Amino acid sequence: ILNVEQSPQSLHVQEGDSTNFTCSFPSSNFYALHWYRWETAKSPEALFVMTLNGDEKKKGRISATLNTKEGYSYLYIKGSQPEDSATYLCASINAGNNRKLIWGLGTSLAVNP
């Protein structure tokens, strides 16, 4: 069974700070890595899907990188805003696991104004 781990578990930053989180996943038979943003009382929303080693994706102030050889992905938020407060989930798919996402427990980000 795959094990996806995210760190830190929670993070409190001030408005304007830049921050980053880590997602670790087993690198063998890697297929894809997903990042989601989950605001309180809402449902998860897809940010990025990454498949290639060295991939970098960007959406506004949020970007992500992927290292499939060592099994990690970083999510960066530049100049955090209070509206960035959410839980950020990553999930990976192993090619031999019937293409089912295995989810991390998330990093909870609180941005103080």
Next chain:
Amino acid sequence: DAGITQSPRYKITETGRQVTLMCHQTWSHSYMFWYRQDLGHGLRLIYYSAAADITDKGEVPDGYVVSRSKTENFPLTLESATRSQTSVYFCASSRTGGSYGYTFGSGTRLTVV
């Protein structure tokens, strides 16, 4: 409006009763999923479907039944509800098994008393 709709949003039922949670998507996505979200566990896959009439178990299928006679609908039935099935249930859909992001419904909060 196109999207993925879950119903009901909230449900209280008694132990032993059968209850069905509905999920409807308008994109003709091939894949559909049912997750439950519990504190400390993150998202856990109950069942998924790769296409109409094709379903498969996830991590926690016991006590649940699914069907998918039409591409757009994926109901989840609790055959005899137990208190341990009190949870928030999310339905999701995706064009493929993992190279595209998942789109989630708004969730159903189920309480079994």
